[in-house]
Amino acid sequence: MEMAGTKSRLTWAVNLAVGFLVLLWIIPTFGLLVSSFRDRDAISTSGWWTALSASEQNVIVRADAPDNARPDGAVWVLTGNVFDSGSGNVTAFGITSREPEAFAPGEVATHARGHQITVEANGDYRITYPEEPSGNRGQRLFVRAESPPSFTLDNYREVMFAEGMGKALLNTLTVTIPATIIPILVAAFAAYALAWMEMPGRALLIAAIVGLLVVPLQVAFIPLLKLHNNIGIGKGYLGIWLAHTGFGLPLAVFLLRNYMAGLPGEIIESARVDGASDFAIFRKIILPLSFPALASFAIFQFLWVWNDLLVAKVFLGTGEDQVVMTGRIVDLLGSRGGDWEILAASAFVSIAVPIAVFFSLQRYLVRGLLAGSVKGG
Incomplete structure (x- = not known):
């Protein structure tokens, strides 16, 4: 006989089973809700459970065409930002696929053709050419970036x-x-x-x-x-x-x-x-x-x-x-x-x-x- 005021093991088993079934439905539904407020890049690179934490990803960015460089004293300078949204944190960058994380933010990387590239932590890049450049194909930049949590109603x-x-x-x-x-x-x-x-x-x-x-x-x-x-x-x-x-x-x-x-x-x-x-x-x-x-x-x-x-x-x-x-x-x-x-x-x-x-x-x-x-x- 069960003592008064106590619950049988079967009751606890039923409660646990019901709780498991509830979680089984709630977790995917909540994940769907969170995913509906994320953009395409966030969904493709990380799971919904990471939505509230900063995400780190490696991206390849092509800088503006050299034709857009402007003279600055004796050199020609091209500037821009590697983030489309203008927000993020660069933790490393590189200029070749062999060493995509060779430089820390703020360091100067020298290309084989003589121009120098710097990428700051906020994503701003600066490419300095010793002489007037030509061409419409921009420099490839390999960037490891940390993006803050972001949600959008655009979806x-x-x-x-x-x-x-x-x-x-x-x-x-x-x-x-x-x-x-x-x-x-x-x-x-x-x-x-x-x-x-x-x-x-x-x-x-x-x-x-x-x-x-x-x-x-x-x-x-x-x-x-x-x-x-x-x-x-x-x-x-x-x-x-x-x-x-x-x-x-x-x-x-x-x-x-x-x-x-x-x-x-x-x-x-x-x-x-x-x-x-x-x-x-x-x-x-x-x-x-x-x-x-x-x-x-x-x-x-x-x-x-x-x-x-x-x-x-x-x-x-x-x-x-x-x-x-x-x-x-x-x-x-x-x-x-x-x-x-x-x-x-x-x-x-x-x-x-x-x-x-x-x-x-x-x-x-x-x-x-x-x-x-x-x-x-």
Whole structure:
């Protein structure tokens, strides 16, 4: 027997397992968030976990063309900075690939052709020519540089405006919000009828709904699209709202019916004795008490529709006013597959809204899922 006030080993094991799973999801998500604020050079040279520390890297910089040198007394001088952003710290430099770190900042390196090169710690370089130089190919400088942590919003600006993710976000909201609300409204009425209203064939209807839970939605794509075309809906928002409603109804009715069937029958019977109609009972008693189940299905349906690509490809057009975020990300993978900073920003934009929805409603999730599993005597 376990002593009072102590926890079993199984409880500690469960807590550790849950903590591990939480970290397993949080760490990559946080890494994606950090990467979305870094530039291309930072992402390509170091991991996101180094974002708050200075990064050291070896770069090859080509100075300005000798034609740009200006006379300074008896010599010709060319100046510039090795950092595009104008910020960084040079720890060593060189003028040949054999010795890329031969000189410390401030030292003078003499080229075989006679000109002298100096690179300061802040990245400023000075090339001194003994006579007027010519040519349009600048001197190569091998630099080991230490760059401070830097973050930018340019990735999000480019994603939301230049790459069209902002429009895709609005399109996705246009699809997701009605496709979540409509099946909840329809399923709530159906669930109440199946739970508390006597009707012939009620058991068969419940069995049919349970059976529809295991039917792959892909088998309905072609006939449903043909039906939409025949009745004049075609490809558009109305069609995809109806498609998601049909695909989501079996789970919605199943969850809500189980929850409503577990509500205290005495309350409903008392309301009927007082003369309340079924609609009044549904509106004033059932709906307020069923909010956990409604929130549970809302989470599932919202996440499913938000992350959907297949249904959107079938029932929506491909124009800019209809492409959803998942489709836009697929396009970016093809056109910007090497730009990890753009893909990271796009991915985080696509998951930010579902995360907010989940955490705002998650306290109702378990209560709604376990509805009707245990009933009091």
